[in-house]
Structure formats: C-alpha cells, structure tokens
Amino acid sequence: xxxxxxxxxxxxxxxxxxxxxxxxxxxxxxxxxxxxxxxxxxxxxxxxxxxxxxxxxxxxxxxxxxxxxxxxxxxxxxxxxxxxxxxxxxxxxxxxxxxxxx
Numbered sequence: 166x167x168x169x170x171x172x173x174x175x176x177x178x179x180x181x182x183x184x185x186x187x188x189x190x191x192x193x194x195x196x197x198x199x200x201x202x203x204x205x206x207x208x209x210x211x212x213x214x215x216x217x218x219x220x221x222x223x224x225x226x227x228x229x230x231x232x233x234x235x236x237x238x239x240x241x242x243x244x245x246x247x248x249x250x251x252x253x254x255x256x257x258x259x260x261x262x263x264x265x266x267x
Contacts, residue, residue, distance in 0.1 A: 178225040183250055185258030186218045187234040189243060198236040198262070203247070204228045224250065234260040 187198055200212040200220055205228070214220045214234065224230050234245040245260040 179227055181224040181230075181250070181252075182221070182254045182256070183224060183232070183258065184219070184221045184256050185260065187214050187220065187236075187245070187260045187262060188218055189236070189262045191264075193238065195236055195262075196238040198234060200260075201233045201235060203231045203233070227252070232258075232260070234262050236262050 187195065187200075189195070195214060195216065195218055198214040198218075200214060200222070202209045202212060202222070202224070209230070212220060212222045212232075230250040231247045232250060233247045236243045242265045243262040244265055245262050248258060248260060250258075
C-alpha cells in the first residue's frame, strides 16, 4: 500500500482553440470527412468534421501543429493541403479538399 504520495506537475499547458470549415474544391458535399492533426511530422489524432463542413478542436501546448482534411466518397478519396496552425486561437481556417488521382 502506498501512503503519503505527492505528485508534482508543471504548469498547465496553453490551450489553443481552432475552428474552421472544410469544402470540396468541386463543391461536392462532405461524406466521411475528418481532420488529421499532426504535431511536427507525427500523427497526433483524428477529429470528425460536422456534416456542414465545420470543425472545432482544442490543442494544448506550444507545439508546431498542422491539420489536413480527408474525405472518402465511395471509391473517391480526397485530401487538402496540410495547413500549419498559427500560434494562439484560430477561428476562420478553411481547408479545400481535392481528389487524389488513383
């Protein structure tokens, strides 16, 4: 049994609120769309995109984050360019998905 355990943690990480929209370049509606979030070159997590193309997420820390939108419609796969997340809050980001040629 452990007694008198003391845990010390550092200061709370900075919170960064990120929001925006995702659209297909062709105007096609989203079907199975999500954001891939990266910290540097490492995949960090997946974030679902709402049916209307909007997304909101919270990132923590002062890391070099970037996001990329992806969508799959039947046999058609699309991807946006990877967008670097600026420091601080970002409320109006826009990602445009283009079809990936097979």
